[in-house]
Amino acid sequence: MRKLKLQMHMTIDGFVAGPNGENDWVFLAGPDEAGFQKIIELADSSDTLLLGRKLAAEFPAYWENMADNMPDNPAHPLAQLIVNMRKIVFSKTETAIAGRNVEVENGDLATTVQALKEQSGKDILVYGGVNFVSSLISLNLIDEYYIIIAPVAIGAGLSIFKERKILKLESSIAYKHGKVLNKYLPA
Template sequence: MRKLKLQMQITLDGFVCGPNGEQDWVWLSPPDEVGFQKIVELADTSDTLLMGRKMTRQFIDHWENVADNMPDHPTNLLAKMIVDMRKITFSHTETNMEGRNLEVENGDLATTVEALKKESGKDILVYGGADFVSSLIDQDLIDEYYMIVNPVAIGKGLPIFNGRTVLKLENSVAFKSGKVLNTYLPVREN
């Protein structure tokens, strides 16, 4: 059975973006080749990417632009992987969105994710947005958490955890940039 893996940038004080969706703090640390390689390796373990409707348009436009028009950009390899990957955006309002390998899903989140996990193939990756990820966490659908902790606190913003979530630390890697990639598994009570 495929696993659903969450990769998120997060602040020291537990926010994934500012109150209005700001993520400028992600770029405060200098680029880190080792950290970026970890992101590429994680993406390579997956063949499906899930996301919420609110982030889809900007996300698709950005990565397709990098893949198509910026061959020398440091993120071009990741961009090509993302563009080629099957992408599913979950929406209650949209039935169709433009983007390569992009599908829109209007069905029940838990039912759809559980069905995707039973399909053959590589694992499933989630990048965001905050509300969508919160829904996945609330329904205990995430199997592995890859949290990139940034050395910054922003005071207020959007969290992804709405209540108590118990996780077990599996691995932690610190990068020269000051960011730390923590890998967690959920602690599920039987």
């Protein structure tokens, strides 16, 4: 069975975005080649990407532009992986979202994700958005949590955890720019 893997950046005070969804803090620590390589490896281990409707409004176009027009950008290899992945956008209101390999799912979240896990293929990855990820966590659908802790506190913001969740630390990697990648499994 395929696993659903969550990859998110988080501040040291536990927020994944500012109060209004700001994520300008994500890259304050600067680039780290080893850390970025791990992100590429995680994407390469997956062939399906789940997205919430709000994130999907800009996400496909951003990565398609980078894949098509920015071959010298250090994120170009990741862009190519993302563009080629099957992307499933979960929405209660939209029936179509523009982008390559993008489809919209209007059905029950838990039922649909469980059916996706039972299909053959590589693992399934989710990046966000905040409310969508919170729903996946609340429904106990995440199999592996890859939380990238940035060395910054923002004081207030949005959290993906809406209730108590006990996780088991599987591994932890510290990078030279101060970020730490923690891999957690449900306890």
